[in-house]
Amino acid sequence: MAVAYSREIYEEAAAELERRRIKANTEAAALRERMLAAEPRIREIEQAMAGASLLVARAVLNGGDVEAAVERIKQENLDLQAEMAALLHRHGETADNFEPRYTCPKCQDTGYAQGRMCGCLESLLREAACRRLSRTIPMKLTRFEEMDLDFYPAAPDPKTGVSPRARMGDVLAYCRCYAADFSPESPSLLFQGPTGTGKTHLSLAIARTVAEKGFTVVYGPAQQLLHQLEKEHFGRAGGDSEDALEQSDLLILDDLGTEFSTPFYTSCVYNIVNSRMLAGLPTIISTNLNQKQLLERYGEAITSRITGTFQPLLFWGKDIRQLKLRQKLQ
């Protein structure tokens, strides 16, 4: 798939590749310097080996038994290599270690191999685009440990007979496992429940854990992400948000349904949900809307995709933010 990224994203990825190249080269050079200091004989061996090709050329020019001369030089070279190996072995090194050890041996950290963009550069670009989109992830309240179940009523709900605290304990445990075991084959999740029941908190905790595992994560309130798409679509901003939204390992669309209701946003939501579903990539959507409201707001095509493929998780309880605020004021 051809993906066009903005100049800033390319520059960010190129800077990372350069950092990797410099690191590999510096480490290799530093090791060689250390070994030369410890074993000065290594320099003589290197010079002798470099001179060997010159000796072959001279043997050819001088005439005589070229084959025997070449054979002799070859043998000398092998002896030199063996001597070098023995010297390095004393220090637990090999001659290979003088070669730069690149993060990506395929392209030697240049980003291109055999005239094509290397996979390592593709993932660097994707990561940079995701980072840009998720720049605003609030870093507070993003740990599972900070979820305080005491704010949820312990008494059973009169209608269902289930305690919201016990229920939310299960949801919390599920989300922890989901984040710990995350892979791009993980299922999509639908967080449903009233405002202030912990949907954003658990979304952020998942985002953080999954990102720490090295996956690309885009997290954002639906309003903000859709607004960014709108600006890029109508040319008021350059960017790569659409690709990042559709291709990140995990997309978390927080508070769906609180954005303005416009045909453009609805078609964006459809495109995002649909292309991620086709690519088999997981999405987490959190919303205050119930099934009926989702249907009214987004129509059959989007709602059936969400209800057909997302695992629903119901969030219970009173508005925690209000409870906390009240507690502070007392």
Ligand SMILES: [Zn+2]
């Ligand atoms: Zn590469």
